[in-house]
Amino acid sequence: MQGINFIAIDFETATRKRASICEAGICVVRNGKVAETRSWLIRPEGNYYSYWNMQIHGIRPSDTENAPEFPEIWTKITEYLGECPVLVAHNAIFDIGCIRHSLQFYHIKKPDITYYCSLRAARKLYNFDCNKLDYLCDQFEIPYRLHHRAGDDAEMCARLFLREIRDAAKCDHENMDFCNGKL
Template sequence: MQGLNFIAIDFETATGKRASICEAGICIVYEGKIAKTCSWLVRPQGNYYNYWNMRLHGIGPKDTKDSPEFPEVWAEISDYLKDCPVLVSHNAAFDMGCIRHSLELYGLEKPDVTYYCSLRAARRIYDFDCNTLDFLCNQFEIPCGQHHRAGNDAEMCARLFLREIRDAGYCELEEMNYCNGRL
């Protein structure tokens, strides 16, 4: 899949608020291949967590007390976006909401980015009763790291989206216009 470049992204949150990011993960796809996966623990504002979120991802205040806040992590992610302003996430409504709310909270400028949603793509391409990231990855024997850890989920999403593009018979992202939007 030459020319196929995107950055899969995933966030974990400390509370029900989208701007409470406690972990960010990206997986860079270059020329249709996984090039690099990164993740960062992020100190949410006030370093406050609720029980249910901690139970889901296993991250808590002790893990992030010395971590950078969102603006510092976003600066690193933005460096990657300069070369490839295309994001992919599984349930983009959640992850793009995390970005929008966090940018607003910290008074940061919103970049000009196109995004694609692997969940919306799966619902259109496949006929499964369940379309969660871990379920789909299990169906297609895509390696799963620790689910609900941002770096692992970003890479799982990248691998799933590459599969979806192949299964849909596409060779360019623009052909997946039914599952995209603008940040």
């Protein structure tokens, strides 16, 4: 898988609002191999959390009360995007929506980025009754630690997308136009 480079991304939110990001995770893939996985806690606006969201990811206001806000972490993420402006997310509608809403909320210019959705790819390539990230990783024996933590989910997504590229019999992600879009 030489030449396949992308950044898988995942966000956890404090509330139902897409701009309430409380954790960001990335997994950098270089030449078809996982090269680096990072995650950052982020203090959402007002550091307010809904009960339901805390039940999903386990992140609490006390975890993020001293964390940086989105603009500081976005600056770090864009350093990675500078070398590879291609994102992959599982259920990209959610994660790309988090980026769009947060950029708008914080008045940050939207960069020119292409994205791919591993969920849309899975629905096209496979015939499973369920296409949740953890379920697909179980089916393909892709190891993971903590589902619904951004760094771990980003790495799960990266490994799944590499599998999807291989199963689609495409030489690179750029030919997977059935699951892509622009930020």
